[in-house]
Amino acid sequence: MGFFITFEGIEGCGKTTQLRRVATALEKQGFPVVVTREPGGCPIADAIRGILLDAANGAMVPTTELLLYAAARAQHVAEVIAPALAAGKIVLCDRFTDSTIAYQGYGRNLDRQMIQQLNALAVDTLKPNLTLLLDCPVKIGLGRAMQRIAMLEQNKEERFEQESLLFHERVRDGFLALAVAEPERFVVLDGSRTVEETETVVTEAIAARLPRS
Template sequence: MGQFITFEGIEGCGKTTQIRLLATALRHQGHDVIETREPGGCDIADQIRAVLLDAKNNRMTSPTELLLYAAARAQHVAEVIRPALDAGKTVLCDRFCDATLAYQGYGRQLDIDQITTLNAYACQGVRPDTTLLLDLPVEIGLGRARQRNEQHSGPNEDRFEQESLNFHQRIRQAYLQLADNEPQRFLIIDAQGKPQTVAERIASAMNTIIQPVPSS
């Protein structure tokens, strides 16, 4: 069975960059690594992603949003994550169930118990072994995210960046609470500073969790 490592955090915390850097480091150590993301990760889930993140869909209700995330996750787990783990690979995923608790539970203020049940149904027993929470002040993260979107030439995916500052502050506090609830799974990483500096913090935190693959 492989290892499942998820990256979580507010908008603009640098998850995508840090997943790429960690994947490179792990491959150099001999690990077979899969990089994926949520929502998305496979064709059907990517189509759902386009609907979820498009700023034009500003009339989407919170329950609709929640159910679409669950549908994308169910497909992603069945098609990508579980097969990779069964094959002994290391899976690095940009967001997973904790994001739904933070964004739809605490951000949208939907029922936490219902979200937990829905997550469990979508995941079919798949749970992260380790979750890296990239933490930084909301104002810094939103500034980074909006700058990134201005420079991005692809599909518009800034529906969440248009939410209020208070919404994003609730999400940051939710993540910190989730980490406090499960300290054995979460590693809180200071996401301020240059990408390489953050990568070094992650490498240090992961040092005892993932070891190099012995050469044959």
């Protein structure tokens, strides 16, 4: 089997940048790597992503949001993640089930047991081998995220960035609570540092866990 690494954190924590750098480094070392993201990762899930992250869909109710994430994830796991792991590849995923618990459970205050059940339905027994949580203060993360969005002319995907600071504080608290509950899987890193400083600690965390043949 392969090795499944997920990158988690609030908006603007730097996880996407770090994931790309990790992928490049691992490929240079000769590892077979698959880079993917949630929501999305395959055509059907990408179509659902367009609905979920479009700020024009502000009327979406939390339960609809939750069910759409579960649907996208089920397709993504079946079509991309599970086959890649079965082929012995390293899968690097930008967000996974922990984001649903943090955003829809802690952020939206939906029932967390229901979310766990939906996650289980979508992924079966699949679980990340390692989850890197890039933590940073909400104001720093949102500031970065809004700067990034301001540079885009289209596909801004800003529905969550428009939520209140209190919402994002609850999401951050949710991620940290998940990390406390599963210390054997999570590594919490300081995402407020520079890209280069963060890359160093991310690389060290992965090197300490990644199986070597």
